Amino acid sequence: MVDRKGLSPLQLDALREVGNIGSGNAAVALSTMVDKKVLLSVPRASLVPLVKVSDLVGGAETPVVGIYLHISGDASGSMLLLLAETSANELAHLMVSEASGGDLTTVEQSALQETGSILAGSYLNALSQMTGILLRPSVPGFAMDMAGAIIDFILVEISQSEDYVLVIETEFDIMEHVIRGHLILFPDLGSLDIILGRLGVSD
Amino acid sequence: MEVVNVGVAEYFVTHNPHMLASYGLGSCVGVALYDDKRKIGGLAHVMLPDSSSMTKKGNPGKFADTAIKAMVEEMERLGSKRWDIKAKIAGGACMFTIPGAINPRNVPGPCLGMQIGERNIEAAKTALTELKIQLVAEDTGGSYGRTMRFDISNGAVTISSIKYGAREL
Numbered sequence: 001m002v003d004r005k006g007l008s009p010l011q012l013d014a015l016r017e018v019g020n021i022g023s024g025n026a027a028v029a030l031s032t033m034v035d036k037k038v039l040l041s042v043p044r045a046s047l048v049p050l051v052k053v054s055d056l057v058g059g060a061e062t063p064v065v066g067i068y069l070h071i072s073g074d075a076s077g078s079m080l081l082l083l084a085e086t087s088a089n090e091l092a093h094l095m096v097s098e099a100s101g102g103d104l105t106t107v108e109q110s111a112l113q114e115t116g117s118i119l120a121g122s123y124l125n126a127l128s129q130m131t132g133i134l135l136r137p138s139v140p141g142f143a144m145d146m147a148g149a150i151i152d153f154i155l156v157e158i159s160q161s162e163d164y165v166l167v168i169e170t171e172f173d174i175m176e177h178v179i180r181g182h183l184i185l186f187p188d189l190g191s192l193d194i195i196l197g198r199l200g201v202s203d
Numbered sequence: 204m205e206v207v208n209v210g211v212a213e214y215f216v217t218h219n220p221h222m223l224a225s226y227g228l229g230s231c232v233g234v235a236l237y238d239d240k241r242k243i244g245g246l247a248h249v250m251l252p253d254s255s256s257m258t259k260k261g262n263p264g265k266f267a268d269t270a271i272k273a274m275v276e277e278m279e280r281l282g283s284k285r286w287d288i289k290a291k292i293a294g295g296a297c298m299f300t301i302p303g304a305i306n307p308r309n310v311p312g313p314c315l316g317m318q319i320g321e322r323n324i325e326a327a328k329t330a331l332t333e334l335k336i337q338l339v340a341e342d343t344g345g346s347y348g349r350t351m352r353f354d355i356s357n358g359a360v361t362i363s364s365i366k367y368g369a370r371e372l
Contacts, residue, residue: 050210050211050212050250050265051210051211051212051213052210053211054211054226054227059226060210060226060227060350061226061227061350063365066298066299068299141298141299141300142299143298143299143346145229145298145347145348145365146226146227146229146348146350146364146365147227148211148226148227148228148229148348149227149228149229149230149296149298149347149348149349150227150229150298150348151227151229152211152227152228152229152230152231152250152298153229153230153298153299153319153320155211155250156230156250156251156319162261163212163261163262163265
């Protein structure tokens with residue numbers, strides 16, 4: 001693997017486009033599921049130092065719900081759906097009609113887990129179609145805790161030899177509700193060359 | 204009091220009365236070393252067990268073995284004696300599990316991510332034993348995130364989590 005202290009503007013643009021297409025597809029799936037309009041931010045693609053990753057989602061101690069999927073296939077990495085606690089509650093209520101108000105019930109948790117799975121699935125599908133790279137998501141894992149704690153083991157997998165990670169991130173809002181989430185793709189740096197190659201922007 | 208944020212893969216050693224803090228430890232392990240006689244201490248936020256398998260060593264703060272060794276050396280440079288240094292560790296949780304099964308630490312489901320939390324705890328303990336540093340307290344494992352605060356002025360270590368609130372270690 002190339003020692004990558006930086007990516008060219010063209011490469012970052014291509015990776016942003018990956019985020020665009022993936023999250024666009026995911027937003028359509030989400031919109032169909034909840035029958036509401038979903039707004040997307042412009043995706044960000046950047047190399048982020050390990051210490052800064054939890055700042056992306058408002059700081060290491062921020063309570064969040066995280067749905068994690070490991071990606072295997074022709075390229076590997078991690079996919080994470082992060083929701084602020086209030087957003088997670090509201091989204092869960094949208095999915096499961098029995099509104100509990102307080103802590104998430106088991107049914108609500110699995111509804112969120114399933115949401116993560118569907119969003120990641122449609123994101124990766126779009127990516128696979130665009131690049132011809134086979135990407136298979138794992139069973140989704142669920143956690144409700146401090147953002148830093150949720151993110152750190154993902155960094156472990158992708159940063160064994162580097163001190164920064166590549167983050168492709170999109171924010172989405174569900175209209176008529178105060179639901180905001182982050183959909184984050186962390187490609188393993190070893191897989192980056194494969195992805196960039198298929199996008200036609202390798203060095 | 205000045206608070207020093209010790210982020211992922213960082214460590215910090217000081218003899219000034221600072222508060223050192225590592226926020227949101229998940230599978231990462233926080234290692235606090237303290238020399239009570241001289242009020243010298245350090246905190247590391249390690250994310251990986253050991254550097255031996257790595258071809259490119261890089262940043263010592265990332266690995267349990269190299270971070271602890273580096274902190275001890277720095278404390279000795281500030282005047283600490285090895286036998287006066289005591290350790291407290293926290294973290295090493297398993298944040299994501301596959302529902303259904305039960306793993307050895309009684310967390311439901313096998314842990315996603317190569318059991319990294321457990322391996323970090325073990326590696327930290329091994330490194331401490333090798334350096335002959337006594338481990339006096341730990342709050343490790345489980346399936347929840349922790350914040351570790353370390354007051355260098357008196358050696359007090361506080362662990363807080365969303366689930367259980369704050370308590371002194």
